[in-house]
Amino acid sequence: MSLKYVDEKWQFSAIPNIEESNFNKTLERFYDMGITGLTRENIQNSLDGKLLYSSDPVIVKIKTGSINENHIPGINEVKERISNLKGQNDYARETISHMKSKLNQDEVRYISFEDKNTRGLAGARNGQSGNPQDTWGIYAYNKGVHFKEQDNEVEESRGGSHGVGKIASNAASDLFTMYFANCDENGEQHLGGTVQLIEHMYKGQAYRSTGYFTDVEVMDNNKTKFYPFENHFHEIFQKKTRGLKIIIPYLREDYDDERSIIKSVCDSFFISITLGKLEVHVNGNRIAKDTIKDYVFDEYYYSQDISEIKKEFTPLYLNTYLKEPPKEIIVSNGEEEFKFNLYFKYDENISKGRVAIIRTIGMKIEDFKVKSNATKPFNAVLIGGNREDAYLKSLENESHTKLSKDHFSDRRLKKLATRFINKLSEEIAKVIQEAIDENNPIDGKMDTEEILYLDGEAFKKDLEGSMGTVKVSDGTSLVKSSGKHHKKEKRDKRNHKQEVINSKNKRTQKREPLKWQKTKDESIQEGKGRYSAHPDMVERVILKDKELIMFDFSSSDKINGAKTCDIALSIVDGMGQEYQNEFKINSSYQEVVDLNAGQRCKYTKNIIKDVEIKEGIAQLQFSLRNNFNRSLKFVYYVEV
Known part of the structure; x- marks a missing residue:
């Protein structure tokens, strides 16, 4: 041939x-x-x-x-x-x-x-x-x-x-x-x-x-x-x-892009490099066991502000892996159990919770989102042994970037993969909750009389009175165009109730809901007075990630036609002890919005500035941080 x-x-x-x-x-x-x-x-x-x-x-x-x-x-x-x-x-x-x-x-x-x-x-x-x-x-x-x-x-x-x-x-x-x-x-x-x-x-x-x-x-x-x-x-x-x-x-x-290349090396292989299994040179930049910190903890490559880390988690992962002892967790797919080491860090400054799923080769598969815990303040690294590695390998998609069931054609294997991924979330969620409970203890009994926990329907009804018309594509109105009637009706009912009480007690004097508060607080602007708000004038609603507070000043003579006010928050513990200057707004809330003004509020420490008052009503919406303690009780002070 x-x-x-x-x-x-x-x-x-x-x-x-x-x-x-x-x-x-x-x-x-x-x-x-x-x-x-x-x-x-x-x-x-x-x-x-x-x-x-x-x-x-x-x-x-x-x-x-x-x-x-x-x-x-x-x-x-x-x-x-x-x-x-x-x-x-x-x-x-x-x-x-x-x-x-x-x-x-x-x-x-x-x-x-x-x-x-x-x-x-x-x-x-x-x-x-x-x-x-x-x-x-x-x-x-x-x-x-x-x-x-x-x-x-x-x-x-x-x-x-x-x-x-x-x-x-x-x-x-x-x-x-x-x-x-x-x-x-x-x-x-x-x-x-x-x-x-x-x-x-x-x-x-x-x-x-x-x-x-x-x-x-x-x-x-x-x-x-x-x-x-x-x-x-x-x-x-x-x-x-x-x-x-x-x-x-x-x-x-x-x-x-040399900078992006270096970051991609660190993102995917920080464990392999840290363990001395891999060394990478990028145009002369040597990323090795003894130098990786110089890149991962450098502001040029990664943000070092923990609260701002929302997409690139490598600095958190490396810090967690190097400093935290591993916890063993067991994850089942319904037929087999797999043991993993979980390096776990709880930090209230962390805004997005992710788990680095790592193969024994030292390569990260994905930034795993734990179901219903993606915004919890934690960071973790998960690594198994050879048996666990083999199973993770079978779950990887073709680009090695995600655990998935979708590439299985066998119904049994797909079902096992689904169970494993769900169980992985459940087991890590248990560790997260334990850390939250440990770091947010409740100090004895609290009088939460003014704290209202309402479901979505009840909350919607409460808001109807303060919201304008909402138009959808076909022009249908979802909410009354004005909340005045609802507010008036609510005030009439409250006034009627007060009249009944006065009649029964043969008292005609109307109680002033704002009480003068003596204070030496230098944060109060000259010419302003501080008043403590009676609980009856405060309505507080806490939902999943929001808190709404309405102050009804309509029956108070102290406001005297003021268009704006400052509102200060003061913590009360389980024994009734008040701590006036210890609460910091930014430690519990991401932002504060004035619903009357339709814009974000400025605040310093525990005081919210220039809150708009309409028809005697002030309304605030707070975006809760992940570490927010829902058992907190407040006393509110109004400065006008």
Whole structure:
């Protein structure tokens, strides 16, 4: 049998007709993940390929830079294919137009990931062999195939499982093009690559969407077999030490950000780095066991204000992992139980509660939201053993960013996954509640006479009197256009009740609900007086995350037509002892809104400023912080 080689460096498989006119959907999913998805996938691949039984950390060097377009291997063939692409829908046409706009550049931006203390790919000389131990053939030519380790324990700890992560590198390129250079245990060096286009016509022939940077043998029966090129290309595409190097030319502009690259390394691999399993260099910035704090706890990279951390939780995670002792929790899926170490931190300054779900490889899967506890003041890190790791691996979505049941087709496995995820929330919620109870004790019995806990319907009825007309799309009025009638009716009832009491007790003197309060408080402005408000004039409603207070000054002579007032809050403990200057509004409330004025109130310490009074009524709405103690009792002071 005679063999012949073709001259082209990029190989596309010929097909009879074009049947698929869309770009691979996985490209879009990884593109949406940005530099985080790219960094996660390539570093995870390096950790998966670590030298077995070596105690040295895997080292990954990430570089960005520019290269002359002429030094990119075989790029003119790719450009010619792209020039001939035709889109059959709006998305494809827009994508092709963008690709074509990037074709004529003298200097091209690139990013590379080069690892060390790894095995690299094996069996490159065998090419497209079909042997499961020839990892070059699996990585270079097979889509959706995941190489499996013979050692089960090693396999369970590896990050990859779906076999689609390789396409993350294509998604980072404006031309969907990537290369990989390999040096194996024998020192042999080869270069491969892939490009992801759409099915297309080229020189009168239809071709599949994926192209491979590879040499090819064509036999007499027209069957072909791919073999890699020996690596004699430009130095940026060379790998001279054992391991793998990914090179992505035409790097997308929004990926080309050193600060974001460093943050994505810390976000996904802070545990692996802290444990000394991984060391990453980003353009000379060394992120290792002894330096990671310099990045995570640096204001340039992450906000260090705990109360402002709402999306990037890495500083909280690292601090929790380093300082908190682990708690063991057991999570069942209905058939098996799994044991995890939970590193848990309760801090009332934390505004968003999240749990970092960590694989034993040291990679974070997701910022897990505990059901009904996403706004509780805590932070946690969850790590299991090898058995737990294997189960978490089975629950990961294809981009390794979330525990999910959706990728299971087996109904039993889907049901078990649902139970596990729900039970995980339940068990962590128990720890959260214990911490809240421990940090918010109730001091004895309290007289909560004026605290009203109402359900939604009762609350809505109470508010109808103070709200204007609400119009929906069809013009229907949901609430009376004016609350005056309701307020008047309510005051009439209250006045009638007072008259009955006066009649019964043969007393005609009307009680003044505001009582003069002597005070030396320097915060009171000159010319103002302070009065304590009688509980009868205060209505307080506490809901899930809101508190509303209405002050009815309509029967008080002290207000004397004032349009605004200041209101001070003073705590009373379970023994009736008052602490006038110890309460701080911002410790319990996120904001205070004047419902009459329709705007936020200014406040200092425990005093709310310039509250508007309408028809003798002042109304405030408070947004509660997660650590708010619902058992607090207040005395209210009015300053006019």
